[in-house]
Amino acid sequence: MKKTFGILIASAALAVASFDANAQAPADIPADMNVLMQKYTCIACHRPNQRLVGPAYADVAKKKYSNDEIVKLIYTPNPAHWPGYPPMAPMTQVPKEDAMKLAVWINSLDGDAKTKTTTKKTTTTKKSKKSA
Numbered sequence: 777m778k779k780t781f782g783i784l785i786a787s788a789a790l791a792v793a794s795f796d797a798n799a800q801a802p803a804d805i806p807a808d809m810n811v812l813m814q815k816y817t818c819i820a821c822h823r824p825n826q827r828l829v830g831p832a833y834a835d836v837a838k839k840k841y842s843n844d845e846i847v848k849l850i851y852t853p854n855p856a857h858w859p860g861y862p863p864m865a866p867m868t869q870v871p872k873e874d875a876m877k878l879a880v881w882i883n884s885l886d887g888d889a890k891t892k893t894t895t896k897k898t899t900t901t902k903k904s905k906k907s908a
């Protein structure tokens with residue numbers, strides 16, 4: 777049990793490290809969200825469309841939580857929602873404002889919803905360079 781957890785942390789740290797080395801967002805993460813994902817280390821365990829340590833955000837979106845519910849779950853995860861996954865640590869260091877931004881984005885990833893015209897995309901500038 778303890779050992780598994782150690783490995784989990786190690787691989788999470790590794791994921792962050794190698795990601796920083798690239799300093800580039802995967803194509804499916806908008807630059808502004810990439811900044812938050814890195815800052816709060818969500819990126820180590822989550823991807824929009826891929827299961828990593830934690831569930832793909834697209835799968836979270838399918839659960840149809842409200843944005844407020846997602847913010848709550850970031851602060852107090854409920855592992856019972858995700859059988860077969862390790863429990864997520866409470867991410868209480870994330871300011872509410874940023875947690876809400878992440879929640880809104882996560883909820884926008886529901887693939888079943890009508891593909892929205894993402895006109896916002898043009899505003900994604902490269903401000904992800906800030907971590908040195």
Ligand code: HEC
Pocket residue numbers: 788816817818819820821822829830831836839846849850853854855856857858861862863864865867870878882
């Ligand atoms: C060390 C790995 C790890 C990190 C870092 C992490 N998560 Fe998770 N996350 C998980 C796992 C594992 C689950 C599924 C089990 C659970 O909910 O406890 C999960 C579940 C979730 C869920 C679904 C909650 C539910 O009950 O359906 C959301 C939303 C989420 N994470 C968002 C985030 C956000 C936002 C961050 C960054 C602030 C983050 N996670 C950081 C591993 C992680």
